[in-house]
């Protein structure tokens with residue numbers, strides 16, 4: 073069988089744009105929300121272009137076909153694909169040009185992007201660029217899980233693509249590695265695909281996820297959780313046959329399975345941020361940003377899970393609104409400080425990262441008045457302290473836990489007493 | 503004597519080459535250029551699916567070979583022969599050069615000896631350089647380098663494309679590629695043999711054994727008991743492309759009695775590789791990776807180039823060297839059985855493959871076979887470029903304008919387009935499984951390992967690329 077050498081190309085209604093006021097790279101919840109909000113703020117004369125490399129815009133929710141989307145941004149609860157459609161429709165209604173199958177592969181200048189699409193290879197010049205490229209889960213090699221290299225080892229992203237977009241069978245007995253929020257999303261997808269989750273393996277003391285999910289896990293999903301354990305080898309030549317699980321005391325056993333899903337353990341898709349010379353934060357591995365979501369590159373902004381790997385889609389989407397004043401300021405429509413400003417935030421273990429990393433205590437607050445942090449240890453009712461120049465400048469006891477596997481939110485008011493001209497502020501658990 | 507295979511009379515050829523690795527395909531290509539009918543008889547479902555897919559992919563000058571060995575001569579010759587073939591066919595090669603780094607006084611003292619050895623191997627371009635020059639050449643090196651030896655000719659090459667190009671040229675010259683034909687028994691006579699295979703019988707006037715790790719088993723089927731192949735595992739880590747600026751060239755250790763040691767090398771795909779380990783096993787299928795191997799590489803790597811471990815590991819793999827006693831290639835002809843053994847092609851076979859093929863042709867000529875090249879040979883095939891140094895379709899405006907399928911990126915991390923996937927299925931030796939597709943296009947080889955594209959890639963495999971193109975006009 074041969075496939076025609078040239079796919080018949082539908083004549084594009086209009087030539088692809090090579091210039092725009094704002095180019096948003098990435099059409100997930102954060103990028104679409106930013107684009108819609110910017111198009112509304114800039115009015116009909118301005119061009120806002122979203123470039124997304126997938127066939128459809130919408131980002132991860134496109135294939136995350138379960139409920140739990142849209143709570144904080146749309147104030148309703150939707151399934152992932154429906155949520156994605158709402159955001160795409162809203163952006164288009166606001167006048168945004170959403171171009172799909174258009175991949176940004178690099179920079180041709182400070183705010184000029186190299187783009188590959190079936191319509192051609194081109195450079196798009198923008199007055200302002202918003203990076204919204206999201207995050208991905210670390211796959212098996214990056215997690216250093218040794219053993220054979222059989223088929224049947226995949227990330228949640230690939231699993232959900234297979235099940236929800238391609239309607240493929242995936243296996244019968246799955247082991248899920250990870251105890252994050254997304255791990256339960258994988259379990260739900262597996263159940264829908266008719267695959268039993270025989271074990272969920274997490275290194276933490278317990279499976280760290282929302283109470284509702286935990287309850288689901290114990291009651292409805294009935295998943296045995298192997299806490300304080302890790303997978304130390306994968307077995308099987310053609311197809312996976314099992315995993316070797318080691319408990320913290322060193323004892324090992326083999327759990328037979330025909331599917332392994334590596335979940336969570338996120339890394340931002342920061343390739344463009346890095347090739348554009350943006351300074352990265354060592355903790356998040358995403359671009360360093362201030363509360364207004366400016367990066368260290370003039371006229372380049374960043375939103376969504378690229379900045380905080382990972383939070384829920386609604387929080388990513390709200391970044392899209394948060395970025396508007398700074399972009400307008402840069403475009404000369406409103407006054408906003410020209411560059412990243414404020415004190416530098418740092419964290420102490422077991423906290424792993426904080427976003428944003430630069431906050432002006434007298435300036436605009438971060439989105440929803442929350443600093444986003446990640447913890448490696450569970451603390452039931454944490455007291456958080458902010459320390460500047462050796463002095464505690466803020467302290468809060470929070471009614472919610474610091475839980476590994478999901479974002480730990482801290483009111484940014486904890487910084488209210490920090491001196492804008494002082495040294496770095498370190499956040500720690502007291 | 504020979505019972506016809508179910509499909510009818512057994513296939514009959516002048517020469518059957520057992521093994522479709524880089525060595526077997528090079529031999530088949532050479533012999534198919536003569537007036538001979540040739541078949542590659544390969545157990546697996548693709549060429550280049552054994553050791554030839556999992557090595558460090560360096561085109562060696564042969565500077566550190568043992569002078570006077572057959573290996574020394576064939577590596578030095580193969581370096582030029584493969585370099586020329588790569589230029590003609592489009593196999594990715596980057597002339598990066600190598601720097602051998604001394605980390606101790608003892609190693610520093612060994613450098614002049616290595617330079618002299620290189621000369622005895624016919625390679626004169628090595629120079630000893632100071633610690634400062636080493637640091638200037640590779641700023642990301644860890645502290646403690648005392649000096650180095652340059653090997654300007656060492657280069658990196660695409661091992662996958664090499665086997666594909668050799669096999670494609672062999673086919674163009676008239677050879678047959680018999681995949682999923684595992685040789686299980688041999689009936690040898692004085693005027694040829696019948697190979698019993700899982701894909702039916704193959705009758706051949708001459709048989710060349712290029713079965714790599716299993717060359718000893720095949721040799722046994724011919725009644726010999728000459729050697730045992732020990733699989734020597736080499737594990738490797740491949741780092742993210744964002745690490746590539748750290749490794750402008752190949753960083754070699756001073757070789758020891760244990761082997762070539764752990765190197766850091768850029769790859770033609772734009773990654774950085776660290777490895778290999780060296781561990782003798784008895785299982786010839788043990789291509790898994792181990793916790794111990796990773797720990798060893800991490801310890802070595804943190805010394806050689808600590809910044810590497812700030813980057814992500816994109817993939818890990820292990821290859822098995824076909825180690826034999828004696829330390830040289832085993833290239834022998836048996837006139838009684840019309841049989842040639844090509845064994846012990848351990849850690850330099852990629853570089854040497856075309857020279858080995860010439861050598862085998864010479865052996866056959868001495869055995870009375872006419873191996874003179876025909877003068878109506880087809881031009882060498884051009885194979886699709888999958889290297890970073892050459893033009894990639896996603897960045898080629900003219901190509902995309904002529905065919906929009908090259909503008910449809912389906913694997914984002916490696917920037918593989920729908921057009922390239924289609925081309926792979928339209929090629930002379932199309933892939934039969936995902937690994938075959940990966941080796942021809944780089945699809946799914948990137949940092950996401952399928953998070954984004956895995957499901958699309960699977961559909962593409964099942965529809966031979968059509969599922970991707972169907973989307974192109976949606």
Ligand SMILES: Cc1cc2nc3c(=O)[nH]c(=O)nc-3n(C[C@H](O)[C@H](O)[C@H](O)COP(=O)(O)OP(=O)(O)OC[C@H]3O[C@@H](n4cnc5c(N)ncnc54)[C@H](O)[C@@H]3O)c2cc1C
Pocket residue numbers: 097098099100101102103123124125126129130131132133136138139140141142174175176177204205206207228229232254257258341344375376377378382383384385386388389
């Ligand atoms: C399995 C799973 C389940 C989840 N469940 C929930 C849930 O129940 N509720 C919830 O609120 N959240 C959930 N989340 C989290 C939610 O999906 C993310 O928070 C959200 O998608 C983040 O949006 P984003 O815009 O930052 O990034 P993404 O959604 O990742 O979007 C990034 C977009 O950028 C595009 N892109 C990247 N690089 C380029 C480039 N170079 N050129 C062009 N385009 C590019 C990508 O194609 C993609 O469309 C889940 C996540 C996963 C993985």
Ligand SMILES: Cc1cc2nc3c(=O)[nH]c(=O)nc-3n(C[C@H](O)[C@H](O)[C@H](O)COP(=O)(O)OP(=O)(O)OC[C@H]3O[C@@H](n4cnc5c(N)ncnc54)[C@H](O)[C@@H]3O)c2cc1C
Pocket residue numbers: 520521522523524525526543544545546549550551552553554555556557558559560561562683684685686712713714715716717720735736737778821822823824847848849850851852853854
């Ligand atoms: C870790 C490592 C690093 C290396 N680095 C380099 C390097 O940098 N440069 C370099 O030049 N070389 C290098 N090498 C060496 C090089 O990879 C090998 O010498 C070369 O690939 C050997 O090719 P081959 O064709 O002999 O073997 P293979 O590729 O193993 O091919 C043998 C084939 O025979 C087939 N076969 C076996 N038994 C049967 C049967 N019964 N019937 C039919 N078919 C059969 C197998 O399926 C296989 O495809 C390295 C090797 C390793 C392991």
